[in-house]
Amino acid sequence: MDNIPPAPLPEGYLDFFQSMESWQNEQTIRLQKTFAHTKHDLVMRLREQKKPLLSQINPHIDGDLLHGLLDQFLVFLDENRPSVRALTQQLRVNLPKLDFDDLIKFFLVPKESELIGIAKQIEIPGDFFIFALDHALRPVLRIIAESYQADLAAADFHWDLPTICPICGAKSHVSRLRQDDGQRMMFCDRCFSEWKTRYLFCVHCGCDHPNDISYLSVEGQDARRVYVCKRCHGYLKTYDERTSGHPVDMFIENISTIYLDMLAQEQGYTNHDQDPLS
Ligand SMILES: [Zn+2]
Numbered sequence: 001m002d003n004i005p006p007a008p009l010p011e012g013y014l015d016f017f018q019s020m021e022s023w024q025n026e027q028t029i030r031l032q033k034t035f036a037h038t039k040h041d042l043v044m045r046l047r048e049q050k051k052p053l054l055s056q057i058n059p060h061i062d063g064d065l066l067h068g069l070l071d072q073f074l075v076f077l078d079e080n081r082p083s084v085r086a087l088t089q090q091l092r093v094n095l096p097k098l099d100f101d102d103l104i105k106f107f108l109v110p111k112e113s114e115l116i117g118i119a120k121q122i123e124i125p126g127d128f129f130i131f132a133l134d135h136a137l138r139p140v141l142r143i144i145a146e147s148y149q150a151d152l153a154a155a156d157f158h159w160d161l162p163t164i165c166p167i168c169g170a171k172s173h174v175s176r177l178r179q180d181d182g183q184r185m186m187f188c189d190r191c192f193s194e195w196k197t198r199y200l201f202c203v204h205c206g207c208d209h210p211n212d213i214s215y216l217s218v219e220g221q222d223a224r225r226v227y228v229c230k231r232c233h234g235y236l237k238t239y240d241e242r243t244s245g246h247p248v249d250m251f252i253e254n255i256s257t258i259y260l261d262m263l264a265q266e267q268g269y270t271n272h273d274q275d276p277l278s
């Protein structure tokens with residue numbers, strides 16, 4: 001099923017996300033020296049409550065740690081996205097008023113309405129406020145998530161909500177088919193966790209009838225596929241390492257394939273992001 005080749009991303013778009021990932025990697029390396037996470041029993045937690053780990057536990061992230069990261073993230077934004085300087089400035093002058101312990105709590109549960117309410121009080125758009133908090137906090141979340149990599153990779157690991165990250169609770173929009181065995185791994189671009197899910201299986205509705213699952217692709221991009229489900233019209237972007245012969249940076253893969261989201265949505269498929277319970 002070949003479609004027309006992709007339209008290019010707006011100029012500078014991918015560069016921005018690549019720079020942001022580099023900034024976050026640098027912060028993660030820096031924080032590894034000072035921030036330690038005390039591990040919880042992941043398997044028991046997920047089995048008992050069926051909710052992402054960070055919505056169940058107190059990960060003991062100090063409010064001051066987020067304050068410092070957010071401060072530095074605003075400097076990063078000033079340099080790399082000058083068009084949002086008015087917003088970074090408005091947030092910066094209000095930083096002393098914010099209760100960062102509360103912000104971490106609201107972000108992880110999550111209680112988006114509380115965050116939007118705080119954004120309103122300091123007169124910045126809710127989506128910009130959540131974007132800034134989310135990206136400033138990611139280096140810490142990635143250190144926490146690293147502690148659970150072995151648990152997630154265990155042969156008998158099972159998680160009932162394949163589109164939701166079992167560690168941080170972010171929605172996943174992309175997976176890869178592992179080169180050595182074709183195992184599908186869901187990817188979380190917030191905390192970089194990966195967890196297994198089945199191959200001929202809709203991650204949205206659980207449909208596993210082979211006739212109901214197919215994929216879309218574009219000419220000359222054989223390793224990039226969008227698996228679609230006839231039953232719920234859900235889609236999932238998937239990078240096939242067996243076809244390309246090599247792994248890729250999944251964070252960048254997700255961003256650089258926005259044209260596949262557009263292709264799927266033009267054909268009537270959805271990632272179910274707008275569903276009330278998604
Ligand atoms: Zn995650």
Ligand SMILES: [Zn+2]
Pocket residue numbers: 202203204205206207229230231232233234
């Ligand atoms: Zn489905």
